[in-house]
Amino acid sequence: MAEAKVYGRNHTLSFYFTLSIAKPPRRVVRFPNGLSFDSPKPPPHRVLAMVVKRSPKRLKYSAPRFPKEDGLLYVEADPSGADSWKLDPVIQLLKEGAVGVIPTDTLYAIVCHLKSHAAIERLRRIKNIEPSKPLSILCHSLRDIDIYTTGFPCGDGQGHTNIFRAVKHCLPGPYTFILNGSKELPKQCVRYGTTSAKYAPRKNVGVRIPDDAICQEILEKMDAPLISTSVKWPKDNEWMVDPVVIADIYGPEGLDFVVDGGVRVADPSTVVDMTVVPPRVIRQGKGPKLYWMVAEDDNESALHAEDLIPSAT
DSSP, rough: EEEEEEEEEEEEEEEEEEOOOOOEEEEEETTTTEEEEEEEEEEOOOOOOOOOOOOOHHHOOOOSSOOOTTEEEEOOOOSSTTTTGGGHHHHHHHHHTTOEEOOOOSSSEEEEEOOOOOHHHHHHHHOOTTTTTTOEEEEESSHHHHBBBBOOOOSSSSOEEEHHHHHHHSSSSSEEEEEBTTTOGGGGGSSSTTTTTBBBBEEEEEEOOOOOHEEEEEEESSOOOOEEEEEEOSSSOOOOOOOOHHHHHHHHGGGEEEEEEEOOOOOOOOEEETTTSOEEEEEEEEEEETTTTTEEEEHHHHHHHHOOOOOOO
């Protein structure tokens, strides 16, 4: 017999109940010498419960609507950004140091957080980018460009165009602008020198503000730009435009996620070197050449682009 009480605001209710513990069925065991004893009868079936240890990070962000294979988070998102809620796990993973693939307004890009040194090193390993090569960054706004670069050249009243005003008319858009990096830019983003020189004195970085709803939704919720490099076939110098194929090829290399925004057209951004006057187009891509830009010779341009910013999307 046991007593239980329920307490209310103005009264207390007591009631009594009896606990009954069912005893397991017993059986009699007899031995040849005549001795016998009772023993509990085993249940007809025995069920073994096994606990599988999983990574807390993977478990936390797994959900039925995000199919995962081999630890890779694969998110199918509407290119219009209508289902941007699907991107929340991706954004959280990026903030924790993940490396993954997202769409831009030109190609797919392998990205990671700009301030995560470990993630940048892993991105270089996955893409097989030499330490001597600079990386580009995806920015949400001109404010990000002002923080991590020395900015765009301004007009001097002697016939040179105010580039900042001109640039505002083509961003967001399919352009990669090469600018001088500021002190806020991590050293891992710019080209390395030798072990004795450490870093080259001139720090160039390619900056982009993509005109893509999925990409902008991710960038808007980040606390810093994303390091970015274009996705190419590992052995061929050709763009990869199908996210399913990208997941198959680069997933085993260590990607944490892939955001599927549909198959893209193999048309990269136009790369413009803003460190020279006038600004020089070193790779003609999706963005048209504007009146304040000059073009290089095709052969020289290709070599120059690869040397300055080989990772531009």
